[in-house]
Amino acid sequence: MKKKICLASNNAHKIKELKELLGDSFEITSLAEIGCTEDIAETADSMAGNSLLKAQYVYNNYGIDCIADDSGLEVDALNGEPGVYSARYAGEHGNHQKNIQKLLKNLDGKANRDARFRTVVTLIQNGAVDLFEGTVEGKIIESQVGDNGFGYDPVFVPNGFDKTFAEMTMEQKIPISHRGRAVEKLIEFLKAKK
Numbered sequence: 001m002k003k004k005i006c007l008a009s010n011n012a013h014k015i016k017e018l019k020e021l022l023g024d025s026f027e028i029t030s031l032a033e034i035g036c037t038e039d040i041a042e043t044a045d046s047m048a049g050n051s052l053l054k055a056q057y058v059y060n061n062y063g064i065d066c067i068a069d070d071s072g073l074e075v076d077a078l079n080g081e082p083g084v085y086s087a088r089y090a091g092e093h094g095n096h097q098k099n100i101q102k103l104l105k106n107l108d109g110k111a112n113r114d115a116r117f118r119t120v121v122t123l124i125q126n127g128a129v130d131l132f133e134g135t136v137e138g139k140i141i142e143s144q145v146g147d148n149g150f151g152y153d154p155v156f157v158p159n160g161f162d163k164t165f166a167e168m169t170m171e172q173k174i175p176i177s178h179r180g181r182a183v184e185k186l187i188e189f190l191k192a193k194k
């Protein structure tokens with residue numbers, strides 16, 4: 001029987017991506033499926049901190065093994081912004097269009113377009129806490145291209161490719177993405193423990 005692990009997220013897109021990566025080995029449950037309907041505060045000032053906060057909340061309140069992740073975009077010419085504030089960069093949580101517009105405006109005229117996505121995944125299994133990190137380096141282009149994905153995907157071109165994440169299918173994006181790489185480390189860890 002597959003082991004149950006709760007993914008501490010309500011983002012349907014992310015749940016789908018992670019089920020695709022982990023579904024063979026684990027039964028992934030969403031927050032709704034364990035009866036958690038409250039908003040989990042993301043008040044830390046780092047991705048690792050927020051990822052840990054979310055996982056600890058679920059483990060402490062629901063007593064179930066869980067995985068939580070926190071991601072963001074770091075832009076070199078903006079001193080690492082929007083970073084931990086990626087989802088609410090333009091002020092309104094999850095307004096991807098406004099976030100992209102603010103990003104492009106702040107980068108206007110800047111020669112250095114280097115950026116990376118970063119994910120920190122926290123696993124809590126039987127009370128033991130482990131963190132896994134994944135990054136993907138790339139560049140922010142000047143206008144949006146592509147309709148797939150979410151967030152900053154239409155303006156991010158990963159190094160070594162000539163299309164944005166929003167022009168890639170999920171199957172193309174996952175293996176090279178920050179989240180895919182962090183989850184790959186998580187899977188290696190879980191397999192080694194078996």
Ligand code: IMP
Nearest residue numbers: 069070071072073086087150151152153
């Ligand atoms: P989360 O912690 O995974 O919810 O990510 C926080 C924010 O970072 C999202 O709301 C997006 O703005 C941005 N982000 C994270 N991962 C991605 C991605 O794969 N593509 C585009 N934007 C992302």
